[in-house]
Amino acid sequence: MVNGIWVLADLSGGKKRAPPKAESLVDFHLDIVKKAVSEYPGHPLILAGKSMGSRVSCMVAGREDISASVVICLGYPLKVSYYVNFTLPWT
Numbered sequence: 001m002v003n004g005i006w007v008l009a010d011l012s013g014g015k016k017r018a019p020p021k022a023e024s025l026v027d028f029h030l031d032i033v034k035k036a037v038s039e040y041p042g043h044p045l046i047l048a049g050k051s052m053g054s055r056v057s058c059m060v061a062g063r064e065d066i067s068a069s070v071v072i073c074l075g076y077p078l079k080v081s082y083y084v085n086f087t088l089p090w091t
Contacts, residue, residue: 006046022055029060037066044069051075 037045045068047057054073061068 006048022052022059025052025056026059029056030063030066033060033066046070046072048072049074 033045033047045066047061047068047070049055049057049072051074054076057071058073058076060066061071
């Protein structure tokens with residue numbers, strides 16, 4: 001186990017329904033991350049999530065006031081429309 005502050009973006013609620021938009025979840029997770037960092041100063045910050053949790057973790061880590069050491073993304077929800085001129089190397 002890596003020593004550090006682990007923050008997992010878990011959006012499971014047991015029901016199969018569409019999650020809220022990622023942008024609306026960032027502030028909630030940002031508050032949790034800031035509290036964890038202030039409670040454990042000097043420890044590396046590790047953000048992790050699956051699917052939408054990955055997206056939220058990346059959005060939180062991208063903030064200027066957050067210094068994440070590692071972001072672990074399991075099943076990041078890619079949307080092709082974001083990459084208009086993007087070509088996959090294996091196609």
